[in-house]
Amino acid sequence: MKTFNILLIASAALLSAGAQAATGEEIMTKSGCMACHKVDVKLVGPALKDIGKKYKGQDVLAKLLAKVRAGGPGVWGPIPMSPNPPEKISDADLKTAVQWVLSL
Ligand code: HEC
16 A cells, blocks of 8 residues: 555656646647647748747747737738637746747
């Protein structure tokens, strides 16, 4: 019984560590971003690599976090991004996702 409890605690710890370590790509997949974005090619939205390239070396994290939350058109063309409310993606996940995009 004791061994069983220790195993349970160990696997719970592993599970939560796994959840914390979700990559930007995993977050964007589970949050539905990848319905419109792909890493290498333009879909409905711009290719994530092109976004990374466009803003390379610029201090745009806060601006992009607000843009993804609110959605909207105009930077890449006339097609708007739909809003992405906190029910869809948490602040922490959004930050990880946009930081990942900016690293591409
Ligand atoms: C319904 C389709 C759609 C979904 C879903 C979507 N996007 Fe977008 N995304 C777009 C479009 C279209 C643009 C280009 C908007 C523009 O031209 O200003 C864009 C632009 C962006 C940009 C660049 C913004 C800028 O101002 O340069 C980022 C970063 C981004 N999306 C991240 C995300 C993330 C993260 C998610 C998921 C939470 C997401 N997108 C979900 C369609 C989408």
